[in-house]
Amino acid sequence: MAEGLHGREKLVFLETFGCQMNENDSERMLGLLKGLSYTRTKDPSDADLIIINTCSIRDKAEQKVYSILGRFKSLKKERPWLVIVVAGCVAQQEGEKLLKRAPHLDIVFGPHNVHKLKELLLQADSGRKVVVTEQTGEISPEEYGIEPVELEEKAFVSIMRGCNNFCSYCIVPYTRGREVSRKSADILSEIEGLVEKGIKEVTLLGQNVNSYGTGGGGDDMSFPELLRKVCRVEGLSRVRFITSHPKDISDELIRLFGEEPRLCRHVHLPVQSGSDGVLAAMGRGYSVEYYLSKVWLLKKLYPEMAITTDIIVGFPGESEADYEATMSLLRTVRFDNIFSFMYSPRPGTTAAGLPDQIPLEVRSERLQRLQEEQKEITNERMRGLLGRTLDVLVEGESKIDASELSGRTSCNRIVNFPAPVWLQAGPGCLIEVTITEAYQNSLRGEVRAAGC
Ligand code: SF4
Numbered sequence: 001m002a003e004g005l006h007g008r009e010k011l012v013f014l015e016t017f018g019c020q021m022n023e024n025d026s027e028r029m030l031g032l033l034k035g036l037s038y039t040r041t042k043d044p045s046d047a048d049l050i051i052i053n054t055c056s057i058r059d060k061a062e063q064k065v066y067s068i069l070g071r072f073k074s075l076k077k078e079r080p081w082l083v084i085v086v087a088g089c090v091a092q093q094e095g096e097k098l099l100k101r102a103p104h105l106d107i108v109f110g111p112h113n114v115h116k117l118k119e120l121l122l123q124a125d126s127g128r129k130v131v132v133t134e135q136t137g138e139i140s141p142e143e144y145g146i147e148p149v150e151l152e153e154k155a156f157v158s159i160m161r162g163c164n165n166f167c168s169y170c171i172v173p174y175t176r177g178r179e180v181s182r183k184s185a186d187i188l189s190e191i192e193g194l195v196e197k198g199i200k201e202v203t204l205l206g207q208n209v210n211s212y213g214t215g216g217g218g219d220d221m222s223f224p225e226l227l228r229k230v231c232r233v234e235g236l237s238r239v240r241f242i243t244s245h246p247k248d249i250s251d252e253l254i255r256l257f258g259e260e261p262r263l264c265r266h267v268h269l270p271v272q273s274g275s276d277g278v279l280a281a282m283g284r285g286y287s288v289e290y291y292l293s294k295v296w297l298l299k300k301l302y303p304e305m306a307i308t309t310d311i312i313v314g315f316p317g318e319s320e321a322d323y324e325a326t327m328s329l330l331r332t333v334r335f336d337n338i339f340s341f342m343y344s345p346r347p348g349t350t351a352a353g354l355p356d357q358i359p360l361e362v363r364s365e366r367l368q369r370l371q372e373e374q375k376e377i378t379n380e381r382m383r384g385l386l387g388r389t390l391d392v393l394v395e396g397e398s399k400i401d402a403s404e405l406s407g408r409t410s411c412n413r414i415v416n417f418p419a420p421v422w423l424q425a426g427p428g429c430l431i432e433v434t435i436t437e438a439y440q441n442s443l444r445g446e447v448r449a450a451g452c
Helices: 020-034 059-078 089-094 096-101 111-125 184-196 223-231 251-259 276-282 288-301 320-333 360-383
Strands: 010-016 038-040 049-054 083-088 107-109 130-132 154-158 201-205 238-242 266-268 306-313 337-342 389-397 405-409 414-417 430-438 443-450
Touching: 010 020, 020 038, 020 049, 020 083, 020 111, 020 154, 020 201, 049 059, 049 089, 059 083, 059 089, 083 089, 083 111, 089 096, 089 107, 089 111, 096 107, 096 130, 107 111, 111 130, 154 184, 184 201, 184 223, 201 223, 223 238, 223 251, 251 288, 276 320, 288 306, 288 320, 306 320, 306 360, 320 360, 337 360, 360 430, 389 414, 389 443, 414 430
Parallel strands: 010 038, 010 049, 049 083, 083 107, 107 130, 154 201, 201 238, 266 306, 306 337, 414 443
Antiparallel strands: 389 405, 389 430, 405 414, 430 443
16 A cells, blocks of 8 residues: 555545434444544545445445445446455455455454454555454444544534344344443533534434334433433534434423423434334334324423434335325425435345235335425425524525525424624634525525624
């Protein structure tokens, strides 16, 4: 590797697919690579190191990895010192098989081995092919708390990893292992360190944060107790968490929204289906009635609360009546937004072996109808905010119009706004914006007051 690099700045190209946990893993990789004086490049053809942090939640995500790897084959010919790495859930799922499929690969490592990146690069430096998919039942201190590099006003903080739920369609328990919680003291000191660096908002991450402290690791602190402590860290403006499992969301957690003003008014509560039969086949562990009881309690206590969800259509055996039950759940709950997907059989999951697999064209047609239905509901929810004055945490330049600024409400909605001349507000500043326009994915408004 050193040969092509003498005296020249080392460049890394890193592409991340999938969930916030992968985003956080990539941030940790960049932190480690900074220590090896790598700088990030957006152009893979300039890179000395290429890392693809992969997602395996659906077949489409997995296929994307192979097409990208195909593209890098020629690069390797031109730049023999180039090191190509596949990380994340496809790396964990496929391991050695990836090297056979893409012989130009150098390193393959799973999500439990992010903190070993430096030593894996050294091993590859000696010309060896490296595959590490070891999964451990505990979280070692050096795994987290790695100096972040590219953060401004907000940060992800993993509080645990893995999942013990084994929903019948899901590959995550196989690629991310059993639930292990981090020690609350490690989490709180990481957050205090982030606040010292100017971070104003943290998002606590876990496949199922509500079971924090119940699996391995941790130190007998429940999720609501941890969340209350995090909300009291001096200097923080906002706290978010993702993802909750409906069967584990406690009334104690729901009450916390009324007691902790820094806790953002948004809950992502994946329901997956509106049919009890499908929920049972998915192994979700709750009924539609139970799910609705939690939603109605949240809406009754906090009418301004934003509730979003995940939905899978076309699960094996899903009848038209099951599907209609999902559509009626949408019309009843009126989610602020949904993340919706066609069922995709995943290797090693029980659902992949179920009879009555639904044909692709039926799954795709159901997904389209569902998304059209939700589009109307989301627009209606967004229009409901016209004329309201909302707290917005400034994030920086608007992605729609670079002459404007952008930020997010407590409900996680994007707001774009022209910056009045008197406004001295940069990323991390809390301001008040009156909403004047509403679109499907964002709002627009005028600044009323600034808190910085
Ligand atoms: S709760 Fe279910 S869907 Fe979510 S990560 Fe765990 S197994 Fe997968």
